[in-house]
Amino acid sequence: MTKTSKFDSAYLRRVNCVRTFCTIREHGRISRSELADITGLSRATVSETVRELLDREFIWEVGSDSISRGRPPVQLEVNPLRFYLVAVEIDVSWVAVSITTLVGEVLVQSRVEFCTTDYDYVLDLCVNTIRRLLEEQGIEREDVLGIGVAVPGQVDLNRRVVTFAPNLRWRDVALAEGLERNLDLPVLVSNEAMLAAMAEKWFGLGKDARVLVFVSVKGGLGCGIVNDRTLLLGVSGSAGELGHMSIDPKGPVCSCGSRGCWEVYSDEQAILFRATEALRRSKDSFLAHTSLAENGRLTVEDIVQAANQGDATAKDILRETGWYLGIGIANIVNGLNPDMVILGGQVASSDVVLEEIRRVVKERSLQIPSEKVCLAPTHLGDEVALMGCIALLLDTLLEQPDGRLNADTITLN
Ligand SMILES: [Zn+2]
Known part of the structure; x- marks a missing residue:
């Protein structure tokens, strides 16, 4: 997500950062010079962007695959163990929660059915499921960079409120705030179809x-x-x-x-x-x-x-x-x-x-x-909206100078 003009430097920085991160993720391991060749970015830009991703601990250096001539090129890889993301999809009769690495690899997933339109009940169900899965995986809260939530309805991104989810009979529910209050983690909420589009761009056919x-x-x-x-x-x-x-x-x-x-x-x-x-x-x-x-x-x-x-x-x-x-x-x-x-x-x-x-x-x-x-x-099957949550989190995190979500970055303004 971006609120910047296509021609300003923040936009270009974000585009370069996303392109570099995605190329590293898709290739598994890759050197800086291969990155420059594949992305078409200059070596200086690659060097600067890689430094930024290393500082944030989103990627790490993993030695070399080649030792035959001179100094071997250092390989870059997405750091699979440092941080985790949480994806939540709320449908009309179930909640699905996935915990993933920064590569998008699903570590654990749970789907819980419900039979009500009561917002507080569904909120508690989400909170308890997320807590249980993090505990089962032994993941500390400070290692989770954020929670992405897909809902079957319209979301006002300025107020971070689900304004209308007809099949859940929800109007103006402050879902992001409710999850943040209970879990003390930053939350991004969006419409499930919008997130599915993001998933296709990041992980799918698009x-x-x-x-x-x-x-x-x-x-x-x-x-x-x-x-x-x-x-x-x-x-x-x-x-x-x-x-x-x-x-x-x-x-x-x-x-x-x-x-x-x-x-x-x-x-x-x-x-x-x-x-x-x-x-x-x-x-x-x-x-x-x-x-x-x-x-x-x-x-x-x-x-x-x-x-x-x-x-x-x-x-x-x-x-x-x-x-x-x-x-x-x-x-x-x-x-x-x-x-x-x-x-x-x-x-x-x-x-x-x-x-x-x-x-x-x-x-x-x-x-x-x-x-x-x-x-x-x-x-991407039934997972498409959950993968979209991961795409949204990564896209937003890569846009931040410090690689963290905070109150200013998760509203549209
Ligand atoms: Zn209509």
Whole structure:
């Protein structure tokens, strides 16, 4: 995240720092001269940036791989043991917590279910799970650089408040402050789709993308937009709420109060509604005979699996969903001219959905942007938002002169 102009020195410093750190992380071990060759940065810039990363103990020097000629080049490696990061994803019925190294390697992960929308209950669940995992791993609090939290809702980054999470029925909850008060660690909170976009840029398919859009299809539909290495935040941090672009002015009322929003036709609730209607008409579908359908607990995963096994009703449900997703994505392609659109959520593992989106995008988007765009399902699976928390923490930490998060650095202002 950045609040600086593209042309000021702080921005350039951050870009160089992130590029150097990422190159070291991706290569495992690398010398300074190899770093300069790969990044295209001058030797002086590499030397300065490496010194900064060494001072912060984010990387360390690990001797040499070559002793045949003269003085061997010192290799650089991300310091895997010095600091740790905590990633938390809050969904509508579970909390997942991961503790990772600075490389993004997961040391331990835990997922705890809940069945309430009570904020205090969920806050306690997060606090207790984080405490338990740190204790189990024998990690001291001072060795944790920060906690990143993904939420299924809008976050006001100025006030660091979850302003609206419709599926949790949360409005204006001070989640970051609540976690900080209980754990005495700096906390960054952001929207799960925005974080998923960050994850793709750092760890996934979008490493080389110039304009990347992540479309997250879950209980709602959210998007994250990364331009070069910078997440598009908007003025108060809510950019990417493309699920609420109206695609039918007279359509059904959305949770946001507007009508005919894209997510009303495309999110998981829409898919399940479509399935219920289809099963009423077609009793011969495989889906109609599952106990899950009888109990009213059919999931999108069930529908995707049934379609992958050839069930015609499930395929129709997903094709219609892909049609609506394609309409929204065609608008995104026309409006933002991305080179990469990545789909997340259970629907990302449906070939029927992907084929239909590709067909509609080709049919409905302008020629020039449609020629340049690649649409792909995420390869980071269910972990994508958690990996996004790690990406956000690293990105923000690398921006800080002292490599630490503090009150000034974790608000947008
Ligand atoms: Zn809406």
